[in-house]
Amino acid sequence: MRTYRPYIVGAIGGVLAAAIVPLAGLLDFDASRGQWGITDWFFNTSVQQSITLRSAGLAVPDLDDPAGIRRGAGHYEMVCAACHGSPAGPPEQFADDLVPAPPRLMEQMTNWHPDARVFWTVKHGIKRSAMPAWPTQMRDDEVWDMVAFLTVMAAMPATEYAELAGLEREGCASCHGEAGEGGSGPRLDIQSPGYIADALEAFRQRTRASGTMIAAASRLSDGQIEELSAYYGKLVDAEAGEGGLGAQIAMRGIPERDIAACDSCHGSGRPEFPRLMGQDRDYLVTQLELFNEHGVERGGHHAQIMAQALRVLPQMEVGPLSEAEIEALAGYYGRVPRVTGPHGSTGSP
Numbered sequence: 001m002r003t004y005r006p007y008i009v010g011a012i013g014g015v016l017a018a019a020i021v022p023l024a025g026l027l028d029f030d031a032s033r034g035q036w037g038i039t040d041w042f043f044n045t046s047v048q049q050s051i052t053l054r055s056a057g058l059a060v061p062d063l064d065d066p067a068g069i070r071r072g073a074g075h076y077e078m079v080c081a082a083c084h085g086s087p088a089g090p091p092e093q094f095a096d097d098l099v100p101a102p103p104r105l106m107e108q109m110t111n112w113h114p115d116a117r118v119f120w121t122v123k124h125g126i127k128r129s130a131m132p133a134w135p136t137q138m139r140d141d142e143v144w145d146m147v148a149f150l151t152v153m154a155a156m157p158a159t160e161y162a163e164l165a166g167l168e169r170e171g172c173a174s175c176h177g178e179a180g181e182g183g184s185g186p187r188l189d190i191q192s193p194g195y196i197a198d199a200l201e202a203f204r205q206r207t208r209a210s211g212t213m214i215a216a217a218s219r220l221s222d223g224q225i226e227e228l229s230a231y232y233g234k235l236v237d238a239e240a241g242e243g244g245l246g247a248q249i250a251m252r253g254i255p256e257r258d259i260a261a262c263d264s265c266h267g268s269g270r271p272e273f274p275r276l277m278g279q280d281r282d283y284l285v286t287q288l289e290l291f292n293e294h295g296v297e298r299g300g301h302h303a304q305i306m307a308q309a310l311r312v313l314p315q316m317e318v319g320p321l322s323e324a325e326i327e328a329l330a331g332y333y334g335r336v337p338r339v340t341g342p343h344g345s346t347g348s349p
């Protein structure tokens with residue numbers, strides 16, 4: 001025991017000495033003195049090392065889906081471009097005065113950036129800087145869409161970016177289309193004003209988990225929600241797609257697993273519930289996966305009803321619906337989106 005004592009005393013002394021420097025106010029945090037001091041080096045290195053450590057071992061999904069890249073582009077234009085610049089132009093003036101300054105990602109992203117690191121940064125943000133975290137931590141698919149977009153952004157011509165991010169339109173229309181017919185976001189024209197208003201309120205309260213829509217709805221007033229819902233909610237009728245398993249579950253449910261017929265709530269008789277007929281297939285798949293995996297946590301004023309209909313219980317290890325059933329349901333209800341992706345490729349035939 002005795003032989004260890006000098007080390008213990010030394011270690012305690014060292015910790016105290018290290019604590020005295022910041023406690024005595026000796027470190028320099030003045031933004032006015034520009035970027036590079038010893039504290040900046042210290043924090044920058046800590047941030048980089050922390051991101052490397054925490055993102056190690058993350059499984060990276062397929063990032064080639066043109067619809068995902070397009071959703072990423074829409075969100076980037078709405079939230080990120082002001083600070084980081086985009087193919088359409090430099091960041092806004094205020095961004096240059098932030099310390100640390102937001103890197104110009106058009107240049108920065110051409111350096112070596114493992115996808116998992118970019119994902120971690122975008123999902124969690126960076127403390128002590130202006131870099132925000134993703135508005136919801138529940139789901140990762142939106143963040144991966146952003147990573148997919150960032151990996152191709154630097155090489156993207158301005159005209160292509162303008163098309164993907166909907167620059168020729170404004171506000172909601174840039175993602176949902178001029179008449180709510182759909183774009184990078186789902187179509188709205190098939191829904192009722194009441195359902196759209198409920199959804200917007202849930203996003204505004206952050207109780208429905210979508211980082212993109214939380215950002216888009218956070219500053220809407222009650223009056224705007226009413227106006228937008230009345231404008232987009234047109235209850236447009238659409239035709240069913242493929243028959244088969246999807247049609248069967250839609251009309252009869254899955255009796256042996258006690259899952260009710262989807263149409264008993266999503267048919268045309270219940271305008272306060274969302275309509276599925278004619279909605280984009282990839283959106284339906286995502287929403288079903290969210291309910292399947294997170295149940296009521298997915299959010300929405302009536303999420304409880306949907307979670308109960310699917311019989312999602314908190315202790316379930318796998319969701320009630322299989323991947324094949326989800327695909328079949330989306331195939332029955334959904335339309336194939338006419339998405340033009342990067343380099344003119346279409347999302348689906």
Ligand code: HEC
Pocket residue numbers: 047075076079080081083084098100101102103108118121122126129130131132146
């Ligand atoms: C209010 C300004 C601001 C906004 C908005 C913003 N960022 Fe950042 N971002 C920053 C700052 C500042 C840094 C640098 C932080 C540092 O170096 O400690 C940064 C860093 C990053 C990095 C790390 C770059 C690298 O080379 O390590 C990525 C990636 C990034 N941001 C992506 C995004 C995305 C995607 C969005 C939109 C969802 C976004 N940012 C929104 C300010 C912003």
Ligand code: HEC
Pocket residue numbers: 071074075078171172173174175176184185186188191196199200209210212213216217220228274286
């Ligand atoms: C940057 C693109 C973008 C903008 C701008 C945007 N949205 Fe969205 N919106 C989306 C995406 C993506 C989703 C799907 C969210 C999800 O995956 O949960 C969505 C979902 C929605 C939904 C839910 C639809 C449903 O069937 O439940 C409504 C309602 C909606 N948006 C309305 C609006 C309105 C109104 C505005 C304007 C204030 C707006 N959005 C602006 C991209 C956008």
Ligand code: HEC
Pocket residue numbers: 249250259260261262263264265266273274275276284287288299300301302303305306309310329
């Ligand atoms: C008992 C009624 C009920 C049944 C049965 C039901 N749902 Fe739902 N579902 C809802 C409600 C209510 C919501 C809206 C939740 C919210 O956002 O408030 C919803 C939401 C959804 C959504 C998201 C729609 C959007 O626009 O965001 C999808 C997709 C969906 N349900 C698919 C299905 C499928 C497929 C089935 C059949 C396997 C089914 N539902 C059965 C009540 C039901």
